[in-house]
Amino acid sequence: MDASAADIVFDNHGVCNYCSDYLNRAAAILHEPESDKARRLDAFVERVKLSGRRKKYDCIIGVSGGVDSSWALVQAKRLGLRPLAVHMDNGWNSELAQNNTANLVRSLDVDLYTHVIDWTEYRRLMQAFFDADVIDVELLYDNAMLAVNFAQASKYGLRYILAGTNTATEGLKIPADWNWFKYDQLNIDSISRVFGVRGLRTFPSIGTLGFIRKTFFRGIRWTPFLDYLPYNKLDALNCLEESYGYKRYAYKHYESIFTRFYQGFLLPKKFGVDKRKVHFSNLIASGQMLRDDAIADLGGIPYLSESDLQADISYFLKKMKWTPEMLSAYLARPPVPHSHYKTEYPLWKRLRALYDVLSKK
DSSP states (O other), X not given: OOTTSTTOOXXXXXXXXXXXXXXXXXXXXXXXXXXXXXXXXXXXXXXXXXXXXXXXXXXXXXXXXXXXXXXXXXXXXXXXXXXXXXXXXXSOBOHHHHHHHHHHHHHHTOEEEEEEOOHHHHHHHHHHHHHHTOSOTTXXXXXXXXXXXXXHHHHTTXXXXXXXXXXXXXXXXXXXXXXXXXXXXXXXXXXXXXXXXXXXXXXXXXXXXXXXXXXXXXOOEEEEGGGGSOOOHHHHHHHHHHHHOOOOOSSTTTTBHHHHHIIIIXXXXXXXXXXXXXXHHHHHHTTSSOHHHHHHHHTSOSSSOHHHHHHHHHHHHHHHTXXXXXXXHHHHSOOOOGGGSOOSHHHHHHHHHHHHHHHTO
């Protein structure tokens, strides 16, 4: 982590506030005694099974083709759970991700539900976000993915969504100006309308009030499932490759062609953000990567090769119907904050503060 995070500060030992905060919050998970973790896992699995009695499934697991969600699915089956695997297709899946997902659900014998967003519709939404010059174009995918998982949990009357999110590899906070609030349905609607997008049919979304309805009234829990397990990313990758024909990616979240291009090219070029700094720092702090290795990796581009990057640039231009000049013009324009458009983030903060006060009583 460095000064590309606007609010970073370092102590006398050169340790930044991001890593200090992470180590304080993560200690209970990273250093939990194995016996305690096993008891906590057993109790949680029993609750999930009990909640799903007499139902076709007992939990939802969103799968992207990435290692975290794939490992969550493998572990759920190992523990005797009956998950429905849920995937959100926004038109940017790599062939590798599709093969990983297909191999996994076939080997594990689990049902897969895929929500497909009409590509023309999704491209128009993406174009609106590019025209808006906001940083978090991935808000579209992330919000839709949340909405789809909650919708499937509601459909089958399930209380648990077991997510691949975890403290060991992604517990370190993302700097506030590197992304945006993921339940901001209003921000998506506002940007879409400002730039002429109307009549959405296949794009699912969820906002603050929708989250409250699903969580507090329907009782659906979005659970970082891997925190119940000892989780080492390299060990998980090796097992997935050996047992399920899994193929790994260069960096975190590169199972999506757009995410790869966004994190590996657009974010560094337009916004000065290299997310590898957060991802690597997290792995270093949790003892899964050496700092020297991370620094050496950061010395190169966020791609395996320059030719891979050029191939993704060509693919992006063709798929988005852009010219090279349009890409250059986009990169040259100054960023615009999400808060320039309508947002429900202030509402979220107020409700969160109220919840924190009430939960302490």
